[in-house]
Amino acid sequence: MQFASNPAGGPAHRVGEAVVTLSDQSGNPLADTEVVVAQTRHAFGFGNIGFDVIRVANGEGVPGDAELADLYAELFNWATLPFYWGRFEPREGEPDTARLRAAAGYLRARGVALKGHPLVWHTVQPDWLLGRPLDEVERLQRARIRREVSDFAGLIDTWDAINEVVIMPVFDNGDNAITPLARAKGRIAMIRMAFEEARAANPHATLLLNDFDLSSAYECLIEGVLEAGIRIDAIGLQTHMHQGYWGEETMLAMVDRFARYGLPLHLTETSLVSGHLMPPEIRDLNDYQIPSWPSTEEGEARQADELVRHYRSLVGHPQVEAITYWGMTDAGAWLGAPIGLLRADGSKKPGYDALHALIKGEWWLPETTVRTDADGRLGLRGFAGDYELSPGGSSARSAICLSQQQNQTVHLTMEVEGHAS
Amino acid sequence: MQFASNPAGGPAHRVGEAVVTLSDQSGNPLADTEVVVAQTRHAFGFGNIGFDVIRVANGEGVPGDAELADLYAELFNWATLPFYWGRFEPREGEPDTARLRAAAGYLRARGVALKGHPLVWHTVQPDWLLGRPLDEVERLQRARIRREVSDFAGLIDTWDAINEVVIMPVFDNGDNAITPLARAKGRIAMIRMAFEEARAANPHATLLLNDFDLSSAYECLIEGVLEAGIRIDAIGLQTHMHQGYWGEETMLAMVDRFARYGLPLHLTETSLVSGHLMPPEIRDLNDYQIPSWPSTEEGEARQADELVRHYRSLVGHPQVEAITYWGMTDAGAWLGAPIGLLRADGSKKPGYDALHALIKGEWWLPETTVRTDADGRLGLRGFAGDYELSPGGSSARSAICLSQQQNQTVHLTMEVEGHAS
Numbered sequence: 097m098q099f100a101s102n103p104a105g106g107p108a109h110r111v112g113e114a115v116v117t118l119s120d121q122s123g124n125p126l127a128d129t130e131v132v133v134a135q136t137r138h139a140f141g142f143g144n145i146g147f148d149v150i151r152v153a154n155g156e157g158v159p160g161d162a163e164l165a166d167l168y169a170e171l172f173n174w175a176t177l178p179f180y181w182g183r184f185e186p187r188e189g190e191p192d193t194a195r196l197r198a199a200a201g202y203l204r205a206r207g208v209a210l211k212g213h214p215l216v217w218h219t220v221q222p223d224w225l226l227g228r229p230l231d232e233v234e235r236l237q238r239a240r241i242r243r244e245v246s247d248f249a250g251l252i253d254t255w256d257a258i259n260e261v262v263i264m265p266v267f268d269n270g271d272n273a274i275t276p277l278a279r280a281k282g283r284i285a286m287i288r289m290a291f292e293e294a295r296a297a298n299p300h301a302t303l304l305l306n307d308f309d310l311s312s313a314y315e316c317l318i319e320g321v322l323e324a325g326i327r328i329d330a331i332g333l334q335t336h337m338h339q340g341y342w343g344e345e346t347m348l349a350m351v352d353r354f355a356r357y358g359l360p361l362h363l364t365e366t367s368l369v370s371g372h373l374m375p376p377e378i379r380d381l382n383d384y385q386i387p388s389w390p391s392t393e394e395g396e397a398r399q400a401d402e403l404v405r406h407y408r409s410l411v412g413h414p415q416v417e418a419i420t421y422w423g424m425t426d427a428g429a430w431l432g433a434p435i436g437l438l439r440a441d442g443s444k445k446p447g448y449d450a451l452h453a454l455i456k457g458e459w460w461l462p463e464t465t466v467r468t469d470a471d472g473r474l475g476l477r478g479f480a481g482d483y484e485l486s487p488g489g490s491s492a493r494s495a496i497c498l499s500q501q502q503n504q505t506v507h508l509t510m511e512v513e514g515h516a517s
Numbered sequence: 518m519q520f521a522s523n524p525a526g527g528p529a530h531r532v533g534e535a536v537v538t539l540s541d542q543s544g545n546p547l548a549d550t551e552v553v554v555a556q557t558r559h560a561f562g563f564g565n566i567g568f569d570v571i572r573v574a575n576g577e578g579v580p581g582d583a584e585l586a587d588l589y590a591e592l593f594n595w596a597t598l599p600f601y602w603g604r605f606e607p608r609e610g611e612p613d614t615a616r617l618r619a620a621a622g623y624l625r626a627r628g629v630a631l632k633g634h635p636l637v638w639h640t641v642q643p644d645w646l647l648g649r650p651l652d653e654v655e656r657l658q659r660a661r662i663r664r665e666v667s668d669f670a671g672l673i674d675t676w677d678a679i680n681e682v683v684i685m686p687v688f689d690n691g692d693n694a695i696t697p698l699a700r701a702k703g704r705i706a707m708i709r710m711a712f713e714e715a716r717a718a719n720p721h722a723t724l725l726l727n728d729f730d731l732s733s734a735y736e737c738l739i740e741g742v743l744e745a746g747i748r749i750d751a752i753g754l755q756t757h758m759h760q761g762y763w764g765e766e767t768m769l770a771m772v773d774r775f776a777r778y779g780l781p782l783h784l785t786e787t788s789l790v791s792g793h794l795m796p797p798e799i800r801d802l803n804d805y806q807i808p809s810w811p812s813t814e815e816g817e818a819r820q821a822d823e824l825v826r827h828y829r830s831l832v833g834h835p836q837v838e839a840i841t842y843w844g845m846t847d848a849g850a851w852l853g854a855p856i857g858l859l860r861a862d863g864s865k866k867p868g869y870d871a872l873h874a875l876i877k878g879e880w881w882l883p884e885t886t887v888r889t890d891a892d893g894r895l896g897l898r899g900f901a902g903d904y905e906l907s908p909g910g911s912s913a914r915s916a917i918c919l920s921q922q923q924n925q926t927v928h929l930t931m932e933v934e935g936h937a938s
Contacts, residue, residue, distance in 0.1 A: 262733050266774065279777070283737060284744045312683050313734035316704060320741020323705045353687065356700070 098466040099475035100133035104458040106479050109414040110140065112498030113477045116485065116506045118468055125472025126512065130488035135461040137207060138173055139480035139500070140411065141362070141418025142455050144437075146175030146203055146210070148424050153202030154195050160427075160442040167438065168424055169206040171452050176364075176420055177203075177252065179212045179244055180220035188224045193247050200251040210252045211420075213364075214259035214306065215241045216290045218267045218274040225273040230280055233273045238293050245297035254302040256332060256364065258290035262309040262317055269382070283317060284324050291326050306332030306364050310350050318357055331357065332364035336422065338374040338381055338433055341402040344409040351413050360417040363410055367422040367435040370399035370445055374433075381431060391426055391434035391445065400446035404454055411459070487512050519887040520896035521554035525879040527900050530835040531561065533919030534898045537906065537927045539889055546893025547933065551909035556882040558628060559594055560901035560921070561832065562783070562839025563876050565858075567596030567624055567631070569845050574623035575616050581848075581863040588859065589845055590627040592873050597785075597841055598624075598673065600633045600665055601641035609645045614668050621672040631673045632841075634785075635680035635727065636662045637711045639688045639695040646694040651701055654694045659714050666718035675723040677753060677785065679711035683730040683738055690803070704738060705745050712747050727753030727785050731771055739778055752778065753785040757843065759795040759802055759854055762823040765830040772834050781838040784831055788843040788856040791820035791866055795854075802852060812847055812855035812866065821867035825875055832880070908933050 097115070105111065118126040149168065152161035168175070177199060178184070185191040200210055216237060225233060245255060260267075264286065265278040278286045287305065294303050305321065305328050307314050321328060331354050335347070342350075354361055370391045374384045410416045423429045426436040437448040461478040465488065468474045476483060480500040485508065486493045492510045518536070526532065539547040570589065573582035589596070598620060599605070606612040621631055637658060646654060666676060681688075685707060686699040699707045708726065715724050726742065726749050728735050742749060752775050756768070763771075775782055791812045795805045831837045844850045847857040858869040882899040886909065889895045897904060901921040906929065907914045913931045 262737060265777075266733065266736075282740050282744075284740050309733070311732070311734060312687065312730070313732060313737050315687075316683060316734050316737035316741060319703050319705050320737060320744055323703075323741055323745040356686075 097469050097473050097475050099477055100461060100464045100466045101475070101477040102458075102461045102479075106459050107412045108501070110411060110459075110479050110500055111477060112480045112500055112502050112504070113475070114496060114498060114504040114506050116474055116476060116496065116508060118472045118474070118485070118487065119507065119509050120512050121509060123509070126468055126487060126510065127470050127472050129468045129472070130465055131468060131474055132463055132465050132486045132488060133461065133474070133476060134463040134484050135478060135481055136484050136495070137482040138455065138459070139498075141174040141209070141420070142172050143174030143176060143211070143418060143420035144168065144172045144424050145420070145422055146177050146199065146208070148428070149175070149203060150177075150195060150199040153199040163442055164424060164438065165202070165206070167444070167448065169203075169208055171437075171448065171455060173207060174209045174211070174418060174420065175203050176211045176213045179214065180217070181225075181240060182220040182222045184244075185222055185240070188222070191243070197248070197251065200248060204251060209254070211254040211256065212244065212248060212252045214256040215244060215294060216257065216274065216286065217259040218264050218272045218278070219260075219270070221272040221274060226271060228273060230277055233277050234281075234289070237274070237277070238289060241290060241293035242297045245294045245301060249298040249301070253298065253300055255294055255304065256306040257294045257303040258287055259306050260308060261287055261305065262307055262313045269380075284320050284326070287321055288324065288326050291328065295327075302329045304328065304330045304332040304362060304364070306334065308334040308336065308365075310334075310354075315353060318354070322357065328359065330360040330362050330417065332362050334365040335363055336365060336367045336381055338367065338369055338384070338431070338435070339376055339378075340373045341368055341406065344405060347406065348409055348413060351410070351416065355413070355415040361413075361415050362418040362420070363416060364418075364420050365422045366406065366419055367430070367433065368399050368402050368406070368447075369433050369435050370395040370447065371434040385431050389432050389434055391436075391439055395434065396445045396447065400450040403447045404450050407451065407454055518890050518894050518896050520898055521882060521885045521887045522896070522898035523880075523882045523900075527880045528833045529922070531832060531880075531900050531921055532898060533901045533921055533923050533925070534896070535917060535919060535925040535927050537895055537897060537917065537929060539893045539895070539906070539908070540928065540930050541933050542930060544930070547889055547908060547931065548891050548893050550889045550893070551886050552889060552895055553884055553886050553907045553909060554882065554895070554897060555884040555905050556899060556902055557905050557916070558903040559876065559880070560919075562595040562630070562841070563593050564595030564597060564632070564839060564841035565589065565593045565845050566841070566843055567598050567620065567629070569849070570596070570624060571616060571620040574620040584863055585845060585859065586623070586627070588865070588869070590624075590629055592869065592876060594628060595630045595632070595839060595841065596624050597632045597634045600635065601638070602661060603641040603643045605665075606643055606661070609643070612664070618669070618672065621669060625672060630675070632675040632677065633665065633669060633673045635677040636665060636715060637678065637695065637707065638680040639685050639693045639699070640681075640691070642693040642695060647692060649694060651698055654698050655702075655710070658695070658698070659710060662711060662714035663718045666715045666722060670719040670722070674719065674721055676715055676725065677727040678715050678724040679708055680727050681729060682708055682726065683728055683734045690801075705741050705747070708742055709745065709747050712749065716748075723750040725749065725751045725753040725783060725785070727755065729755040729757065729786075731755075731775075736774060739775070743778065749780065751781040751783050751838065753783050755786040756784055757786060757788045757802055759788065759790055759805070759852070759856070760797055760799075761794045762789055762827065765826060768827070769830055769834060772831070772837065776834070776836040782834075782836050783839040783841070784837065785839075785841050786843045787827065787840060788851070788854065789820050789823050789827070789868075790854050790856050791816040791868065792855040806852050810853050810855055812857075812860055816855065817866045817868065821871040824868045825871050828872065828875055
């Protein structure tokens with residue numbers, strides 16, 4: 097039996113296998129027939145922020161936006177859309193729902209799954225919330241969670257339910273209405289509020305806790321949340337590396353600490369700069385914003401190399417289910433850092449190509465022709481995800497899904513020209 | 518009405534007041550009578566480690582031990598006794614109970630209340646526990662908690678139930694049987710185990726969580742513990758300052774973060790060096806152990822000044838109920854650091870006298886003579902604690918207890934010579 101299989105393979109825990117028997121509508125095996133097999137989607141979440149797609153999805157695109165969207169969908173299958181309360185609803189009662197819906201629909205139509213970020217956070221808060229009594233802030237916060245999660249159910253079924261809770265009650269970099277609420281309620285009660293409301297509004301949602309504090313504090317918080325019986329679906333780990341790549345060993349040791357809880361891990365915010373590194377003595381990334389932080393040739397080569405090492409090591413960890421990179425382009429990049437995969441002028445950095453060679457090259461099964469055996473069987477082995485099969489010279493197509501570490505037996509009946517009854 | 522009151526006073530929240538009416542056995546007021554009033558005990562816990570008293574209490578004293586014990590009881594009303602499992606029970610089944618009981622009795626007889634430290638910790642573990650299966654380690658750990666708490670109930674009714682849980686499951690400085698248990702069970706389950714067993718063995722015990730990690734990690738842990746419904750009686754905060762006094766502002770900001778939980782706070786382990794400071798780049802105190810770390814004249818003056826500032830600021834915080842200093846003498850001091858209040862030769866450093874002037878001077882009511890009014894009344898105002906009253910020229914004595922921020926009315930009947938019916 098012939099196998100359609102990418103010789104480069106991938107970590108064993110990512111790979112699935114199937115033996116597929118093809119028959120025509122009459123039940124006769126498609127024996128000794130050429131079949132084109134091709135992967136169409138990764139199960140692993142390869143994501144980025146989809147912020148730059150909002151304009152083009154709403155007919156507000158500027159030159160380069162459409163090309164960026166194409167490069168996005170060519171590499172990534174997953175996007176984080178912004179729901180920062182202060183920007184999403186700058187005037188009370190006027191949420192930006194329609195524009196975000198358009199962006200969500202645009203990305204979904206291109207095969208990109210979505211996550212909303214974040215439902216509760218102490219930063220980028222609406223001014224109109226300041227000065228309200230705590231019980232009103234809580235009521236409005238709960239209502240806002242229900243509204244967004246309900247309005248986008250079906251389009252967005254994954255949410256960063258609450259962001260950066262470790263620092264939330266002691267955050268002191270700017271007035272906001274959420275820190276006093278967190279101080280009064282406590283961290284776990286805040287998390288319960290976020291998950292309770294989001295879960296009620298969309299029982300099928302995947303809900304994350306997300307943090308940049310990867311110290312023991314986050315471990316303690318997670319243990320408290322689990323002890324309190326709050327169901328979290330995945331642990332979000334931010335890894336902004338403006339001060340340089342941490343290296344595989346440090347990164348995996350960190351991941352191992354959070355893998356202990358038996359929950360899926362999402363690397364929710366990853367960034368690597370393609371310019372000079374932020375000085376090591378600066379503790380808060382927000383404290384380093386300079387007029388110009390150029391992307392350099394040397395920096396771009398380093399970024400490309402580190403991207404490959406980073407993705408390879410994390411895809412190699414069985415509990416990691418998604419990596420979201422934090423920046424498609426340097427134009428308007430977070431904190432002005434050259435963390436994009438595209439330069440500000442829209443051209444690809446080496447990092448884009450390097451990631452592409454990995455995700456859509458080494459880890460991808462391109463169109464591959466195999467011949468079924470006398471019983472109409474062929475084998476398929478590859479990264480967990482969706483695959484399409486099409487008998488040669490036919491327009492018939494069937495899809496199958498490979499799951500990690502599973503051996504499946506699949507029978508497909510195809511409407512094949514010339515085989516019709 | 519005359520008041521017995523220390524003019525120097527103290528923070529208002531520490532002070533109590535009573536109007537006392539004295540009568541003889543026949544119920545006649547002791548009108549216009551001189552009465553000697555004196556404080557005998559502070560309600561606030563002024564503690565130190567009682568490790569150095571074990572020898573003398575067991576008839577194993579070396580020269581200086583008895584003097585040290587006298588200086589101890591003259592200044593402190595509270596002592597921490599060592600129950601490090603590896604030292605307390607170096608051979609399985611042979612706990613050092615008798616010697617610790619002698620020490621406990623010795624201190625209690627001198628008016629010193631006691632705390633046991635610690636029931637669960639990953640450091641100073643018995644070798645014989647290594648290599649046992651996890652369920653056996655847990656069974657033995659539970660049994661050891663019950664044994665110690667039961668054996669000392671009535672003598673020791675306060676315990677550091679569990680020590681340094683933030684680092685416990687990720688501690689990597691030496692093999693021990695507790696870290697793997699903490700990793701398997703999780704932090705909160707370890708805390709539940711410690712509190713459950715100790716509470717069952719002595720329902721009247723005051724049980725503490727104690728940690729040196731005062732970051733958000735400890736906050737998160739405490740919040741998880743409270744959410745899990747585990748009752749903790751006080752939060753223990755370690756403040757070893759071998760790298761220098763933190764200052765009032767930093768210290769009180771830290772205390773405020775933990776005061777939010779509404780629980781009593783104990784500064785369980787305080788140290789200030791009277792020699793050169795440990796270099797700032799060293800992160801773990803255990804990594805700085807030098808052949809000789811001398812106490813210096815300059816360092817002793819600084820230590821005395823800092824002790825007074827530290828105690829004054831913490832006694833000034835309403836939620837702090839106890840401060841335990843970590844070292845009576847430099848002889849055999851922890852990590853060889855000159856943190857003692859006595860020099861290695863047993864002589865007093867200025868810090869001892871400075872603390873004494875505060876605790877038994879400014880904050881203390883010494884023997885004071887006041888005259889009752891025509892109704893036999895006198896007033897008493899002072900630091901919460903125990904006081905003794907004795908009519909002049911009489912051997913009769915009565916005790917009353919002042920509570921913080923309370924005004925009491927007390928009627929005392931005294932057997933006064935010459936007034937007998």
